[in-house]
Amino acid sequence: MGRLDGKVALISGGSRGQGATAARRFVAEGARVALGDILDDEGKALAQELGDAAIYAHLDVTKEDDWVSAVKDAEQSFGRLDVLLNNAGILKFGKLEDSTLEEYMQIINVNQVGVFLGMKAAVPAMKRAGGGSIINISSVEGLRGLPRLTAYTASKFAVRGMSKSAAVELGRHKIRVNSVHPGFIDTPMTRAQGLQDVDVDKLFESGIPLRRAGVPEDIVNMVLFLASDESSYCTGAEFVVDGGATSFVGWGGHVPRFG
Secondary structure (H helix, E strand, C coil), X not given: CCCCCCCEEEEECCCCHHHHHHHHHHHHCCCEEEEEECCHHHHHHXXXXXXXXXXXXXCCCCCHHHHHHHHHHHHHHHCCCCEEEECCCCCCCCCHHHCCHHHHHHHHHHHHHHHHHHHHHHHHHHHHHCCEEEEEECCHHHCCCCCCCHHHHHHHHHHHHHHHHHHHHHHHHCEEEEEEEECCXXXXXXXXXXXXXXXXXXXXXXXXXXXXXXXXXXXXXXXXXXXXXHHCCCCCCEXXXXXXXXXXXXXXXXXXXXX
């Protein structure tokens, strides 16, 4: 018996990386999934790999019509929608004084507006299903600040706040809303920040208490819990998965040693 038997999930950014890992795990646990992404070839290939338990829907998270269509596809294909994993996001570093408004808004539109539109589109379907779980991927930068990430940090604080507000509003409909706050996770998105040939475990060995970088499975384990009925009394909360990075002052320095 799977932990998600009978549930239907929509995953944004589902074609690769963390989203694809979540899709495979959800299906293994008994769910059926709708994969939403702009990477059409990769998304279609993954849906084909997962068989009858998956469909692919082209989804630009900044476009409301795409969200409405993706939710409709999930309901028409599988009869309901129980879980929304707002996973799509972008990461770009840049000095505040050198950043353009266009660059700032690009990050805000994907990371923040995309989450808003996803929740808005999913709520009617979840009401029809009698409840559901919305899982919004924020970041440890939704809990603190990091240099050269003004727009990204703003977007991830917004995801954290929207999750709490939505949880209060939707609780009476048995719809739970939580945010997940990853630390550094080794994915194509993070590798693209100049880390293609870097040993990331070595990089973070002295800067994170658990002395390694995170992997997508670390986040998916938490997401699976929140998608399942095991978390039925969890809403409006932050779930931090960062190897202990936010448990002490500093990032990238040495972990304090006491004995």
